[in-house]
Amino acid sequence: MSVETQEYINGMRPGPLTSEIPECMRDKYTVVQGAMDLIVFLLVVVRHIVRAIWQSIVGAPKKELKGAVAVVTGGGGGLGSLIALRLARLGCKVVLWDINKQGLEDTVKLVKGIGGDCCGYTVDLASRDDIYRVAKKVHEEVGRVSLLINNAGVVSGQYLLDTPDHLIQRTFDVNVLAHFWTVKAFLPIMVEHNSGHIVTIASMAGHVGVAKLVDYCSSKAAACGFDEALRLELEVRGATGVHTSLICPYFIRSTGMFDQVNSRFVPQLNSNDVADRVVLAIRTNETLAVMPGYFRLFMPFKWLVPWPCISEFLRGLVPDAVPINSAHAPQPAAPPAPVLPPSKPDSRPMTLLQPSRHDRRV
Ligand SMILES: NC(=O)c1ccc[n+]([C@@H]2O[C@H](COP(=O)([O-])OP(=O)(O)OC[C@H]3O[C@@H](n4cnc5c(N)ncnc54)[C@H](O)[C@@H]3O)[C@@H](O)[C@H]2O)c1
Numbered sequence: 001m002s003v004e005t006q007e008y009i010n011g012m013r014p015g016p017l018t019s020e021i022p023e024c025m026r027d028k029y030t031v032v033q034g035a036m037d038l039i040v041f042l043l044v045v046v047r048h049i050v051r052a053i054w055q056s057i058v059g060a061p062k063k064e065l066k067g068a069v070a071v072v073t074g075g076g077g078g079l080g081s082l083i084a085l086r087l088a089r090l091g092c093k094v095v096l097w098d099i100n101k102q103g104l105e106d107t108v109k110l111v112k113g114i115g116g117d118c119c120g121y122t123v124d125l126a127s128r129d130d131i132y133r134v135a136k137k138v139h140e141e142v143g144r145v146s147l148l149i150n151n152a153g154v155v156s157g158q159y160l161l162d163t164p165d166h167l168i169q170r171t172f173d174v175n176v177l178a179h180f181w182t183v184k185a186f187l188p189i190m191v192e193h194n195s196g197h198i199v200t201i202a203s204m205a206g207h208v209g210v211a212k213l214v215d216y217c218s219s220k221a222a223a224c225g226f227d228e229a230l231r232l233e234l235e236v237r238g239a240t241g242v243h244t245s246l247i248c249p250y251f252i253r254s255t256g257m258f259d260q261v262n263s264r265f266v267p268q269l270n271s272n273d274v275a276d277r278v279v280l281a282i283r284t285n286e287t288l289a290v291m292p293g294y295f296r297l298f299m300p301f302k303w304l305v306p307w308p309c310i311s312e313f314l315r316g317l318v319p320d321a322v323p324i325n326s327a328h329a330p331q332p333a334a335p336p337a338p339v340l341p342p343s344k345p346d347s348r349p350m351t352l353l354q355p356s357r358h359d360r361r362v
Contacts, residue, residue, distance in 0.1 A: 070146075071097060071145050071148050071149065072094060073123075073178065074152025075098055075151070076096060076100040077098070079151060080149070085275075101122050104122060107120065125182075131182055145189070155257055157216075197244070199247060200223050200246050248289065250269055261318065277289055277291055
């Protein structure tokens with residue numbers, strides 16, 4: 001490393017310049033400093049592990065959300081509406097974003113029905129311009145947003161070679177790129193006040209591959225990377241009061257997205273439990289919430305065991321993520337979809353089925 005580079009890493013000077021250390025001491029200095037760095041790193045690791053164990057026993061302190069303005073994307077249905085209800089209960093001003101106008105109106109009514117403070121904005125999250133326009137409106141009409149929940153998601157649910165290009169594009173627009181635009185719209189004011197929280201609703205599909213979900217899995221993997229890199233960037237910038245949480249659930253029952261999934265061994269999650277878990281992660285500034293929790297133990301195996309073992313396990317666990325009779329699969333009788341011009345991508349939500357709400361509670 002040149003002297004200049006050493007001096008100007010991140011605008012900070014990491015240590016004495018090489019030229020300042022006597023030549024006979026250079027090797028020794030490097031070894032001693034390396035050993036010291038390792039010891040300090042191990043002490044920090046032990047401290048955090050002990051704290052995490054302690055908090056898992058006694059519970060982590062929960063922060064108050066009363067009065068916070070929370071934007072929930074995809075809040076017009078499914079998991080988003082359940083999270084909205086819980087946040088309203090805790091005293092948040094809930095701002096719902098969704099492309100589904102009817103779902104939005106229903107959820108606003110539902111939240112107001114329990115005495116919550118809520119409003120809805122129709123937004124197409126596949127459109128960057130729409131996101132920036134509505135974010136500005138929210139700032140002006142509602143106030144400073146301190147909690148952003150990037151929850152909206154879509155799935156195409158077909159084999160890659162059967163998936164039209166515009167659906168792949170839309171999956172990435174809604175599941176990943178929208179996170180960039182919403183964060184760019186709301187993060188500056190959070191950093192300015194050194195207070196805020198950004199939640200990424202990803203999926204276990206961001207950590208493992210599933211057939212028929214190639215676009216979905218890769219978009220969720222990108223969302224996981226987005227959260228981690230953003231968290232690190234905030235720490236590097238010293239914005240210690242702005243937190244991020246990554247939520248990775250397995251398949252959820254009764255939201256409409258994966259209702260038909262054929263999953264063995266592990267039951268689908270209850271949507272209320274997932275919503276409760278999301279709110280707990282927010283209140284305790286948890287960085288990663290995996291559901292079910294024991295899936296964390298399986299993750300390291302992915303890097304350790306040969307691929308055929310993983311393939312065997314995944315194919316056994318999820319024989320078919322989107323069975324042919326699902327609403328997401330192509331219907332043989334349906335007329336061929338019109339080819340859309342590239343400037344007007346199809347941004348309708350894939351969840352056309354009205355999700356059954358039998359296991360939801362307010
Ligand atoms: N359902 C599951 O099994 C499951 C599992 C793991 C992770 N997730 C993730 O949880 C999140 C919520 O999923 P869900 O199960 O509630 O799905 P859902 O389909 O019930 O809800 C998604 C919401 O996003 C909205 N939306 C879709 N496209 C939009 C767009 N272009 N602009 C604005 N809003 C749009 C929909 O209208 C809908 O209200 C998603 O990110 C999903 O990927 C779901």
